Amino acid sequence: MRRRHGRPVPRAAGPGATPRRLAALAPVLLAAACGPSPDRPNGDAPRLYVTSGFTDEVHVLDARDGEILRTISIDRRRTETDEPHGVTVSRDGRHWYATLAHGHPTLWKYETDGDRLVGRLQLDIPGAARVGLTPDGGRAFIPDYWRGGLGEESRVAVVDVHDLTVAAVPVVCPAPHHAAVDPAGTRVAVTCSLSDEIVLMDAGSAATLARFPAGPERAEARYTPMNAAWSPDGARFHVTMAGTGEVRAFSRTGDPEGVAAVGRGPAQIAGSEDGRVLVVANRLGGSVSVLDPAGPAEVRRIELPGEAFPHGVALDPAGEIAYVTWEGRVGEYGGVTALRIDTGEVLWRREVGVLTLGVAYLAGRTASGS
Incomplete structure (x- = not known):
């Protein structure tokens, strides 16, 4: 049995129920999954792009209420699970990118x-995790999340995305x-999950600028740094530590600048455009942490009792709503929950996909089309 993120791939949820068949069930929840909703303007609504790891799909949702607008297959091998992992939208809103891991x-x-495919690039690395884009949308950084390497040094693919080279x-x-x-497009913070390190790269040359420990040396649990978010001014970045249930802050040169306790197994982290708030999905804690970046300090923890393994986070431009993906347990659907950040109120909840990992937000067009 193969494993993804330390969990077995669900071969069945009952007689004859494979992940691909599972994704074809529940017509009420998956209504309109194969095409745009007929009574909505297709291009105007704010959208979410959500990766479904066990069905090799990206689901496109209306961010206002979670209605599924369409489902896009990114399946390279029909008889295998390739796990769509990361997804991101360019700052100008013209393109979106996803990885097969x-x-x-x-x-x-x-x-x-129209969610039209422009092209695809097979990467000469064993795995592919999240996609980091420069602010001008010209270059992507894709880490090789090769945990099977058992500590062997791995790589980051640097791609010029205008021609996918x-x-x-x-x-x-x-x-x-x-x-x-970082917001200036000059520096890249890379989380090194197996060596408990962080690497700073030059975005132009891809050279290593610094390499330093994720935290003070400890004999017990690993830190396991997983995901990072820069402050809007580029002065610091915050990193989730899945092994210790923390978010650690660093200056742009790598100096420690604070630590906040969050829930168990924090996964993705996202910050508001104004720098006012950070939101963290606590994968093993079944919760979401809201942080004041200045400390950093946790100011609120929102429990998600019905959502197993919260994983991905995206925020709306105003920093008022968090969209949190949850993987689901073996043999169950994953999905997305929309939360008010200030109160924890659940605005909507949608079951969609299996091993639902990445999420990205695309702002809607105004009436003038701008």
Whole structure:
């Protein structure tokens, strides 16, 4: 039995129920999954792009209420599970990108207008995790999350996305998971999950600028740094530590600047555009932490008792709503929950996909089309 993120791939949820068949069930929950809703303007609503790891799909949801607008297959091998992992939208809103993590790791590029496939690039690395984009949308950084390497140094694929060509594949550290680009597009923070380190890269040359421990040396549990988020001014970045249930802050040169306790197994982290708030999905804690970045300090914890393994986080531009993906247990659907950040109120909840990992937000167009 193969494993993804330490969990077995669900071969069945009953007689004859494979993940692909599971995704074809529950017509009420998956209404309109194969095409746009007929009574909604297809391009105007704010959208969410959500990866479904066990069905090799990306689901497109209306961010206002979670209605499924369409489902897009990014399946390279029909008889295997390749696990769509990361998804991101360019700052100008013109393109979105997704990765296939296994089999033939691939970067997929789509136009947001009609969700048309522009091209795809097979990557010469064993795995592919999240996608970090420069603010101008010209370059992507895709870590090789190769946990099977058992500590062997791994790489980050640097891709010029206008023509989907590989600019560099530098060796960085063991099992990098996230390569977060700073707001100026000059520096990249790479989380090294197996070596408890963080690497700072130059975005232009892909050279390593610094490599340092994720925290003070400890004999017990690993820190396991997983995901990072930069402050809007680029002065610091915050990293989730899945092994210790913390978020640690660092200056842009790597100096420690604080730590906040959060729930168990924090996964993705996202910050508001104004720098006012950070939101963390606590994968093993079944909760969401809301942080004041200045400390950092946890100011609120929102329990999600019906959502197993919260994983991905995206925020609306106003920093008022958090969209949190949850993987679901073996043999169950995952999904997305929309929460008010200030109160924890659940605005909507949608079961969709299986092993629901990544999520990205696309702002809707105004009436003038701008």
